[in-house]
Amino acid sequence: MQIIQNILLVIIGFSGGIAVAGGVFAFISILGIIPRMADRLGLASHIYQMETVIAIGGIAGSFMTVFQVHIRMGMAGLAIFGLFAGVFVGSLAMALAETLKVIPVLCQRTNLRFGLPVLIVSLGLGKALGSLYQLCFCPH
Template structure:
């Protein structure tokens, strides 16, 4: 009986965390304007509500899966596509946040770069890619956590 109560409390806890986190993340992403910007750039503005719902659902499912280690058998191709799309989303989110905080115009004025801003953004993306690959390919980091 005590184990059943524990499971019910875990379910309530997981649902609560999932709802709070997904709401917070969708609010943060909406405030920095990434959803309308991506919908405008991809010319799919009529689906902007679907974008927000997908982000909330993904955050909610991720929160629940972080509590219960559910093993889902998928192929390596799916894992690769998931990693690629997650990386693209993270990169877009970071660039959008940097844009909102005016990082690029401020650094442009301080460093006085007239040309090569695109190259600078590309270098940041390549650095993120190399850092991520180094983190995942070398097991020393898994021993530290």
């Protein structure tokens, strides 16, 4: 009876994981992050490789989370990982904001004519400084 229960739990967990992963990747593809980044970086001919690497990263992250794999990489490796994770989250947030037309609506309602690049950089710096404050000064 215990074996059947464990097999059923594995099937339910695996099915739920596939559903969530499918939703996340569908969300990323609807936002068009990969083609937009490939176009801006001049790597449009390598878009399939970029999508493959992102899928492998998602699978590796899931594997490391489920099996609690620890990788010793030191402070430099942690900084590099943090940079890449921040770039991804920032790209996702800006793509979502662009899709929802947040910036144009904000500019229209505030009659903002000049300084849009300053506004975008300020949003990014505010997010970064808020994250650093939380990391350094908030108790864990």
